[in-house]
Amino acid sequence: MSDLPKIASLWIGGRLSWLEQLCLVSFVDAGHKTTLYSYAPIENVPRGVVQKPAEGIFASEPMYRHARTGSPAIHADLFRLNLLKNTDQIWVDADMYCYRPFRFDTEFVFGWEKPGLICNAVLGLPQNSRALTDMLSFFEDEYAIAPWLKPWQRRELEAERDKGNPVHMTEQSWGFTGPGAVTHFLKETGEVTHARPEAAFYPISFKHRNHMIMSKFDVDAELGPDCYGVHFWARRMKPRLEEKEGGVPRRGSFMARLIEKHGIDTDAAPIPKKVKVNPSELSDPNIRAEIALSYLKGEASAEQLARRYKIETKLVKECGAALEQAAPEVFRKLSGEH
Numbered sequence: 001m002s003d004l005p006k007i008a009s010l011w012i013g014g015r016l017s018w019l020e021q022l023c024l025v026s027f028v029d030a031g032h033k034t035t036l037y038s039y040a041p042i043e044n045v046p047r048g049v050v051q052k053p054a055e056g057i058f059a060s061e062p063m064y065r066h067a068r069t070g071s072p073a074i075h076a077d078l079f080r081l082n083l084l085k086n087t088d089q090i091w092v093d094a095d096m097y098c099y100r101p102f103r104f105d106t107e108f109v110f111g112w113e114k115p116g117l118i119c120n121a122v123l124g125l126p127q128n129s130r131a132l133t134d135m136l137s138f139f140e141d142e143y144a145i146a147p148w149l150k151p152w153q154r155r156e157l158e159a160e161r162d163k164g165n166p167v168h169m170t171e172q173s174w175g176f177t178g179p180g181a182v183t184h185f186l187k188e189t190g191e192v193t194h195a196r197p198e199a200a201f202y203p204i205s206f207k208h209r210n211h212m213i214m215s216k217f218d219v220d221a222e223l224g225p226d227c228y229g230v231h232f233w234a235r236r237m238k239p240r241l242e243e244k245e246g247g248v249p250r251r252g253s254f255m256a257r258l259i260e261k262h263g264i265d266t267d268a269a270p271i272p273k274k275v276k277v278n279p280s281e282l283s284d285p286n287i288r289a290e291i292a293l294s295y296l297k298g299e300a301s302a303e304q305l306a307r308r309y310k311i312e313t314k315l316v317k318e319c320g321a322a323l324e325q326a327a328p329e330v331f332r333k334l335s336g337e338h
Contacts (some may be wrong), residue, residue, distance in 0.1 A: 003103070004030075004031050004032050004033075004101055004102065004103060005032070005088075005089070005090050005104070005109070006035065006087075006089040007032045007033065007034045007035070007089065007090055007092055007098075007102070008034075008035045008036075008037060008070045008083060008087070008089040008090070008091055008092070009024065009034075009035075009036055009037070009091065009092050009093065009094045010036070010037045010038065010054055010076050010079050010080070010083075010094075010270050011036055011037075011042060011094055012038070012039060012063075012072040012075065013072070014042070015042065015043060015044050015269065016042060016044050016045065016046075016094075016269055017238065017269050017270065017271045018248075018259065018264050018265070018266040018268075018269040018270070018271070019095060019232060019234055019237070019241075019271065020094040020095065020234075021040050021044070021046040021264055021269055022097065022255075022258060022259060022264045023092075023094055023095055023096055023097050023098075023232065024036060024045075024046055024049045024094065024098075025046040025047060025048065025049065025262050025264070026097050026258070026262060027092070027098040027102075028046070028047070028048035029048075029098075029187070029262060030047060030097070030098045030100065030101045030102075031101055032101065032102065033050070034048065034049050034050065035049070035050045035051075035052050035089065035118070035178060036050070036051050036052070036094075037051075037052050037053070037054035037057060037079070037083075038051065038052075038053070038054055039053070039054050039055065039060040044268070046264075052077065053308065054163055057079060057082050057086060057087070058075075058078060058079040058082040058083075063075055064078060064169065064170055064177075065074065065170060066170060066174065066306075067168075067170045067171045067307070067310055068174075068306060068310050068311055069174070069312070070170075070314060071235075073174075073177075073178065074169060074170055074176075074177050076137060077120070077177035077178045077181075078177060079222050080120065080123055080250045080332055081082065081132060081135055082136070082138070084123065084125045084127070084129075084132055085122070085127055085132060085133075085136060086127075087334040088127075090102060090109050090122070090123070090124035091120075091122070091123045091124065092121065092122050092229070093121040093122075093231070093234075094234070095121070095231065095232040095233065095234035095237070096121050096122055096201070096231055096232070097229060097230045097231075097232060098228070098229055099223060099227050099228055099229055099230050100227065100228055101228075102228055102229075104124075106194060107124055107125065107126040108124065108125060108126070108129075108191060108194030109123070109124030109125075109177060109196075110122055110123050110125075110182070110186070110194070110195055110196070110201075111195055111197065111198065111200040111201040111202065112195050112196070112197060112198050112202070113179065113198065113202045114198065114205065116183070117179055117180075117183055118177050118179060118182050118183040118186055118192065118195055119179050119182075119202060119231070120179055120182045120203065121202075121231050122201045122229055123182065124299075125191075125213075128198065129189075129191060130189040130191065131182075131185040131186045131188070131189045131191045132185075133187070134185050134189065135181055135182070135185050136148060137175065138180075138181070138185075139169070139177065142168055142169050143161070143166040143167065143168055143169070144169070145157045145158060145161070146172075146176065146180065146181065146184070146215070147182070147184065148180055148184035149180075151172075152301070153301075153303065156301060156303070156304055157172075160218050168172050169305065171307050172307075173303055173313070186285060190318075192213055194218065196226075196228075197226065199224055199226045199227055200226055200227060200229070201227075201228060201229040201230075202229050202231050203222055203223050203224075203227050203230060204222065204230060204231070205220060206236070209232070209233040209236060209237055210237075210240060211254070212230075212232065212237075212240065212249070212253065212254045212255045213237070213240070213245060213249035213250060213253050213254075213255050213256075214249075214250055214253055215250050215251065215252035215253045217253075217254070219253075219254035220254065231335075232255070236264065238271050238274070239274040239313050241271050242271045242272070242273055242274060243274070247266070247270050247271050248266050263320035280304040287309070288319045288322070289319075289323065291305055291309060291319040291320075292317055292319040292320045292322065292323035293318040293323070295316055295317070295319065296323060296324065302317055302320075303315050326335075
């Protein structure tokens with residue numbers, strides 16, 4: 001065990017589900033010292049996992065939650081950077097499964113999720129990493145405008161700032177403090193050359209995530225000798241499991257076999273029901289029409305409207321598409337205006 005790096009994660013929000021238990025215990029079973037940080041005691045941390053208070057790494061107040069979803073992912077993004085700066089541990093998301101021990105000859109441990117994007121679900125950086133130092137410095141300004149955004153996105157944010165309404169990091173697009181930032185700073189410093197291929201940590205893409213819970217797919221055949229971890233994409237996987245699969249993967253599936261392998265009791269740690277955020281905004285037909293008209297007339301981008309109404313960007317586009325289908329003559333008129 002002594003020659004393996006230490007692994008750490010963070011959990012905000014009560015009990016773990018069996019999915020987090022499975023991932024954490026997979027590192028324990030691979031021989032890693034595995035620590036789960038939290039801001040309150042967790043009663044169902046799995047065997048072998050060390051529990052530590054998170055306050056010593058990054059304060060709980062203010063709690064940085066995504067304005068549109070309520071997710072504490074932003075807080076977790078900032079926590080992991082401080083963890084890397086102040087400890088010798090490798091960060092993993094609580095939905096990263098250890099396929100084989102993380103035995104590397106470098107302190108740079110991260111990989112491509114897809115062409116052009118580094119995912120931060122696995123992130124190991126030396127304490128003197130330039131990219132790490134630059135990220136921590138950049139996020140000291142909670143209203144910073146990211147240089148990696150598209151020009152039109154920067155113009156929108158600069159216009160809001162110049163009007164005296166700067167956009168806080170919690171109101172920016174999903175992933176602002178995560179993969180986008182990590183990819184940018186690793187590229188800027190040249191440390192991106194340490195990135196491992198997609199096969200290392202993300203062999204099963206986000207698009208194909210449900211293959212892991214269905215018995216008809218041979219996931220093992222896709223995991224080669226360069227695979228160290230498998231990301232379960234829990235933000236989308238868990239609602240699918242809860243809503244359509246009775247809370248557990250199908251018998252004989254890749255994930256079902258892992259549950260059996262590590263002795264996880266799914267009944268004792270069920271996946272909670274997904275909490276729907278801000279349902280009233282979209283149930284009001286007047287607000288839906290207001291959003292759709294602003295979007296179709298080009299008065300504001302989908303991102304601007306998502307920030308304004310605190311909803312997901314895709315819901316803005318859904319409102320526009322619904323109006324286009326219900327009143328095509330209105331859509332044609334609006335389209336002809338610009």
